[in-house]
Amino acid sequence: MYRYDEFDARFVAERTAQFKDQVERRLRGELTEEEFRPLRLMNGLYLQLHAYMLRVAIPYGVLSSRQLRQLAMIADSFDKGYGHFTTRQNIQFNWPKLADVPSILEALAEVEMHAIQTSGNCIRNVTTDQYAGVAADEIEDPRPHCELLRQWSSLHPEFSFLPRKFKIAVTGAPHDRAAVKVHDIGLRMHRNEQGEPGFEVIVGGGLGRTPMVGKTIRGFLPADELLPYVTAIMRVYNRFGRRDNKYKARIKILVHEIGVDAFSELVEAESARGDHGEAIELAAAEVARIEAYFAPPAYEALPGKDPAHSAQLFENKAFARWVRHNVAPHKVTGYSIANISLKPVGGIPGDATADEMRTVAGLAERYSFGEIRVAHEQNLVLPDVATRDLYALWQALETAGLATPNLNLVSDIIACPGMDYCSLATARSIPVAQAISRRFADLARQEDVGDLHINISGCINACGHHHVAHLGILGLEKKGVESYQITLGGSADENAAIGQLVGPGFAADEIVDAVEAVVRVYLDGRKGREERFLDFFRRVGIKHFKEALYAPAQAR
Amino acid sequence: MSKIITANHLIGGDVVFLAENGWTPNVDRASVADDDDTLAALAARAADAEARNIVVGAYPVEVRCEGSRVVPLHYREVMRTRGPTVRPDLGHQATLGA
Numbered sequence: 146m147y148r149y150d151e152f153d154a155r156f157v158a159e160r161t162a163q164f165k166d167q168v169e170r171r172l173r174g175e176l177t178e179e180e181f182r183p184l185r186l187m188n189g190l191y192l193q194l195h196a197y198m199l200r201v202a203i204p205y206g207v208l209s210s211r212q213l214r215q216l217a218m219i220a221d222s223f224d225k226g227y228g229h230f231t232t233r234q235n236i237q238f239n240w241p242k243l244a245d246v247p248s249i250l251e252a253l254a255e256v257e258m259h260a261i262q263t264s265g266n267c268i269r270n271v272t273t274d275q276y277a278g279v280a281a282d283e284i285e286d287p288r289p290h291c292e293l294l295r296q297w298s299s300l301h302p303e304f305s306f307l308p309r310k311f312k313i314a315v316t317g318a319p320h321d322r323a324a325v326k327v328h329d330i331g332l333r334m335h336r337n338e339q340g341e342p343g344f345e346v347i348v349g350g351g352l353g354r355t356p357m358v359g360k361t362i363r364g365f366l367p368a369d370e371l372l373p374y375v376t377a378i379m380r381v382y383n384r385f386g387r388r389d390n391k392y393k394a395r396i397k398i399l400v401h402e403i404g405v406d407a408f409s410e411l412v413e414a415e416s417a418r419g420d421h422g423e424a425i426e427l428a429a430a431e432v433a434r435i436e437a438y439f440a441p442p443a444y445e446a447l448p449g450k451d452p453a454h455s456a457q458l459f460e461n462k463a464f465a466r467w468v469r470h471n472v473a474p475h476k477v478t479g480y481s482i483a484n485i486s487l488k489p490v491g492g493i494p495g496d497a498t499a500d501e502m503r504t505v506a507g508l509a510e511r512y513s514f515g516e517i518r519v520a521h522e523q524n525l526v527l528p529d530v531a532t533r534d535l536y537a538l539w540q541a542l543e544t545a546g547l548a549t550p551n552l553n554l555v556s557d558i559i560a561c562p563g564m565d566y567c568s569l570a571t572a573r574s575i576p577v578a579q580a581i582s583r584r585f586a587d588l589a590r591q592e593d594v595g596d597l598h599i600n601i602s603g604c605i606n607a608c609g610h611h612h613v614a615h616l617g618i619l620g621l622e623k624k625g626v627e628s629y630q631i632t633l634g635g636s637a638d639e640n641a642a643i644g645q646l647v648g649p650g651f652a653a654d655e656i657v658d659a660v661e662a663v664v665r666v667y668l669d670g671r672k673g674r675e676e677r678f679l680d681f682f683r684r685v686g687i688k689h690f691k692e693a694l695y696a697p698a699q700a701r
Numbered sequence: 702m703s704k705i706i707t708a709n710h711l712i713g714g715d716v717v718f719l720a721e722n723g724w725t726p727n728v729d730r731a732s733v734a735d736d737d738d739t740l741a742a743l744a745a746r747a748a749d750a751e752a753r754n755i756v757v758g759a760y761p762v763e764v765r766c767e768g769s770r771v772v773p774l775h776y777r778e779v780m781r782t783r784g785p786t787v788r789p790d791l792g793h794q795a796t797l798g799a
């Protein structure tokens with residue numbers, strides 16, 4: 146993984162010292178809250194419903210064991226013994242004291258981490274495929290490009306005060322696990338006819354109150370032209386993006402209002418305006434330097450089939466189930482990608498205790514070259530596990546209560562913190578997720594339902610990505626009580642789609658029954674297990690579900 | 702309509718309510734304004750506390766009084782008096798037994 150050079154280390158140390166001084170001035174009363182608020186937000190510090198919240202950047206979701214241990218230390222020493230992994234591959238601490246935040250930032254800097262670019266109208270922490278660099282279906286490792294974008298965007302003077310926040314996602318694989326089509330800029334790597342790597346550049350995707358699937362403005366951008374081209378996009382957005390209305394300030398609105406062709410022309414004109422030869426050369430040199438940090442670990446030459454592993458699969462059904470759902474194919478023969486679900490039955494999606502973090506850090510050291518990934522689905526990943534070690538890993542995870550075998554099943558729910566923590570929320574998300582996971586606790590039943598993604602947001606800002614869920618739930622306030630709308634048919638992958646609203650909302654005590662009713666419609670109507678929920682929805686349409694969900698009420 | 706004033710403590714960030722002798726985490730001890738003049742007086746005290754960097758983000762909350770209990774009308778504000786509903790071991794509910 147990337148290691149800080151002298152510049153990076155100095156930059157983060159200086160920023161930490163700067164914020165320490167700002168906190169001290171605030172506590173002495175030399176800065177008003179109005180003056181301090183933008184400064185704390187630029188350092189990831191929010192004031193939430195019950196307390197401050199510090200959001201720590203995990204660049205493109207990659208963590209070392211050392212870093213995860215430090216996060217555990219922070220959780221124990223400065224917070225309440227746990228952290229919350231977010232839908233943007235970051236981690237949040239929900240209870241820091243303002244006076245402690247400089248010490249937390251110092252502790253983060255010790256392990257090459259910070260909380261910059263986790264708030265404010267800047268280019269936020271770049272996200273990517275949690276399997277980057279190891280996925281069997283990958284074209285090329287996107288992480289060097291992510292790192293290049295990270296370094297380029299960190300406190301970029303031209304792009305630190307954009308009309309609104311800006312999110313970039315990159316995938317190096319044809320199967321999109323990074324939801325790139327619902328980001329401000331989405332980059333999908335592919336090869337041209339000459340076999341050279343490049344990106345499809347997608348712009349203007351996003352969720353929130355105006356969900357949109359992004360539009361392609363360049364089918365193929367040579368990889369070494371990435372930085373100048375992204376710069377051109379940012380300049381067009383910075384110049385023409387609306388600043389008069391917060392709700393119309395994202396790039397998706399600009400692209401929508403002027404049209405993708407006009408937007409594309411502006412970008413191409415801006416891109417052609419200067420001689421980018423030098424920038425391309427610099428970027429290429431920098432990518433080459435960065436790529437060295439992402440050299441593969443010292444993989445052993447292992448056989449494709451491990452007899453002991455095959456026997457364990459045969460003999461232990463619980464292990465076989467975990468492998469079936471939580472283990473993904475690795476690009477190197479004899480290795481596997483192991484997912485650690487943070488969605489136990491009745492648990493809080495994405496929460497991990499300090500002890501759990503230390504357990505995962507230790508297991509990563511023992512079995513995965515000391516590296517961990519954070520998935521935007523709020524799970525953790527050990528990316529480089531020898532297949533022969535899977536059984537021992539699973540046993541250790543079982544002992545730690547971290548072996549829930551539910552990836553992509555109905556209980557693998559994405560949920561924002563909702564009103565249990567968030568000051569913007571209009572309803573709670575977590576209790577709904579907990580209730581659904583309890584209702585569907587039976588793993589055999591979950592397996593029967595199959596691939597069904599439920600995402601829950603506690604307000605229209607859609608941090609829980611409900612628009613792109615197969616079954617999305619949006620919590621709102623209706624006449625002074627929580628009300629939950631259901632959307633169906635969304636998808637976050639390469640066939641991204643925005644879910645359709647099925648009808649009026651459900652009360653908090655009705656929403657789990659409504660979810661179960663949707664599942665029942667699917668189970669009763671599918672052609673067989675091979676017809677997944679999303680396939681079924683696309684075949685029968687939303688009307689089918691409306692009738693099942695609302696007909697009983699209408700009949701009453 | 703009865704109202705109280707709430708805010709967050711500057712240093713700790715925890716939810717507090719304006720009471721007779723300063724700020725308290727216990728909503729039942731909050732000073733309740735039953736008329737505009739009383740509310741204006743409470744708001745002035747809150748503004749002063751903000752200016753003196755004791756609290757941040759002060760605002761009024763509608764409540765009803767049930768005996769010795771002060772109960773916000775909106776569920777969001779009820780949650781602020783207690784803590785996360787999914788973690789009864791955290792927030793004021795853990796220390797005050799709300």
